[in-house]
Amino acid sequence: MIMKMDEKRLSEPTRLETETEIKLKGATICPGIGIGQVRILDREFIVPRNEILESQVQSEQQRYSEAVKTVSDHLHEHIEETHTGSSLSSSLILKTHEAMLTDEQFHKAVISRISTEYKNAAWALEVEGEQIVAGLEASRSPYLMSRAEDIRDLVASIVDALSPTPKTYKKALRQDGELKVCISDNLFPSSVMEARRFHSVAFATESAALSSHAAILLKGFGIPAVGGLRGLRESAANGDQIIVDAVNGVVIIRPEPETVQRYITLKQELEVPEKLPPSPPISSRTKDGFDIHLMANINNPDQIQLVLRNRLEGVGLFRTEFFVLETESFPTEQEQFDIYHQVFTAAGGRRVVVRTFDIGGDKQIPDLHYCTGQNPALGVRGVRRHLLRRPDELQTQLRAILLAAVGFPVGILFPMITTVDDIREIKRLLESVKEELRAEDRPFSEEIQIGAMIEIPAAAISVGDILAEVDFVNVGTNDLLQYFVAADRDNDVVLRYENFENKAFLWLLGFIIERAAELGKEENVTICGEVASHPELVPLLLRLGFRSLSITPTSAQPVRNAIENTDLCVSSIKPTVN
Structure with a gap:
């Protein structure tokens, strides 16, 4: 009873304090252990707030202009030192910061505040920056909210540059090279990307949105993470030593030396060597002999190694949109071909299911002009975006997959399917792409399978009609539950409704697999949600009838253990709604 268990954890006192160390209890997001120094992502910095005299206005405005020039002069150094190792290219980050630094309207507004409100430069800058950040965060767009972090970064840099000497600013740029554990009040994709940017060895958050896309990112990147940690921000400060025990859902702040040593030993015992000789997949079977297929969810090409290391049967879900989000741009056909061919080859004959770009909702990038609205999650996202606005983008992706799949077992999965008409339109588009490739005399995979994501209640109810048009379906329980109970999976306030054991939701899952069984296609249904x-x-x-699961690779062994300890002959579930 995962949701009830989490609610109980979050309602109880969560802090256990000894003389020096503080232990907080939460819930595991991604298993593992990380030890390092705290880096608070929700950046806080001290801004001197002083009223100035009219006679000081001109000199204060000059001081602001000089600070902006200092930041501009050292911008490349700042990007290289504070964003080194970023999954986003430094040139992209540089471009973003340069655009903000050259925004004359912004600088004029700051200078105007200095003269009209008689605020010192740092204070005027802070007020103007906060006004912009508030507007971005109110947008509910994850992309714009992540841009708010860029504004904060820039404001902090200029505030640093307003310090007495340029040396102070340059000193602030230097990193100490210590291993970092990123902590945050929130659990946004932008926070996870920032943690990855800093090569964070672990992540901890007060948020309990454990099924959010940000949580999925953490699992995909393999960053040990714990959520639902009440009191985290008030207990930890930048530079504190911290242990994230994401095996037991515990965080220890300012641990005793013996505690650190104990966790170093435990971490070494849990670690799997990076390079292992190729091994065949391990079959999974219940106590009473039912075979269960275990595959992996991955977010980027490098994670195919996790599939091999954990000896899973293949990739049940390759979320291609995440490598788009990392670069904030769409790769060309050739770039996509290279990525897919790399994954298919590395899989060593294992089946790989590639999901087309599921962009929109809380996964957005700069050139998305069609994914806004009062509720983007209910708007133009996933395959809707492709069919309604960007068929050319889907055609490019389909060409790349078809060309790369020659000689490999591959499936193409389409997200946000609502009706069988969506599938039929996609099939027509797919056939047109194949005709293009035939006309170009280019070899492509004729055996490729197509599938539909079942993540909208309407699709779940019409799953029989959809299965008649496709080779397989994947049940995305994260979004399916969100839409079923009308509760935002990223909103901590309504998490009580995100209960996978909701009787009505279990009935819906049971309906899906029973309808598939009636058509003799139960083996073509995979649960790929968290x-x-x-x-x-x-x-x-398993007792509902599902026999194929696609999981986070790092969860392989615990899931195998659960399968092996399950006896399906004891009982089966036929959920009813009273």
């Missing part, structure tokens, strides 16, 4: 990665919920899925 629920499949929770060992305590796996027996529930």
Whole structure:
């Protein structure tokens, strides 16, 4: 009962304090152990706030202009030192910061505040920056909210440059090289990307949105993470030593030396060597002999190694949109071909299911002009975006997949399917792409399978009609539950409704697999939502009738253990709604 268990954890006192160390209890997002120094992502900096005399206005405005020039002169150094190792290219970050630094309207507004409100430069800058950040964060767009972090970064840099000497600013640029554990009040994709940017060894957050896309990113990147940590921000300060025990859902702040040594030993015991000789997949079987197929969810090409290391049967879900989000641009056909061919080759004959770009909702990039609205999650996202606005983008991706899939077992999965008409339109577009390739005399995979994501209640109810048009379906329980109970999975306030054991939701899952069984296609249904990665919920899925799970690779062993300890002959679930 994962949601009830989490709610109980969050309602109880969460802090256990000894003389020096503080222990907080939360819930594991991605298993593992990380030890390092705290880096607070919700950046705080001290801004001197002084009223100035009219006679000081001109000199203060001059001081602001000189600070902007200092930041501009050292911008490349700042990007290289504070964003080194970023999954985003430094040139892209540089371009973003340069655009803000050359925004004359912004600088004029700051200078105007200095003269009209008689605020010192740093104070005027802070007020103007906060006004822009408030507007961006109110947009509910994850992309614009992540841009708010860029504004804060820039404001902090100029405030640093307003210090007495340029040396102070340059000193602030230097990193100490210590291992970092990123902590945050929130659990946004931008926070996770920033943690990855700093090569964070772990992540901890007060947010309990454990099924959010940001949580999925953490699992995909393999960053040990714990959420639902009440009191985290008030207990930890930048530079504190911290242990994130994402095996037991515990965080220890300012640990005793013996505690650190104990966790260093435990971490070494848990680590799997990076390079292992190729090994065949391990079959999974229940206590009473039912075979269960275990595959992996991955977010980028490098994670195929996690599939091999954990000896999974293949890739049940390759979320291609995440490498788009990392670069904030769409790759060309050739670039996509190279990525897919790399993954298919590395998979060594294992089946790989590639999901087309699921952009929109809380996964946005700069050139998305069609994914806005009062509620982007209910608007133009996933395949809707391709069919309604960007068919050319889908055609390019389909060409790349078809060309790269020659000689490999590959499936193409389409997200946000609502009706069978969506599938039929996609099939027509796919056939037109194949005709183009035939006309160009280019070899492509004729055996490629197509599938539909079942993540909208309407699609779940019409799953029989959809299965008649496709080779397989994947059940995305994260979005399916969100839409079913009308509760935003990223909103901590309504998390009580995000309960996978909701009777009505279990009935819906049961309906899906029963309808597939009636058509003789139960083997073509895979659960790929995060629920499949929770060992305590796996027996529930198996008793409903599901026999194929696609999971976070790092959850492989706990899920295997849960499967092996389940006896399906004991009972099966036929959920009813009273």
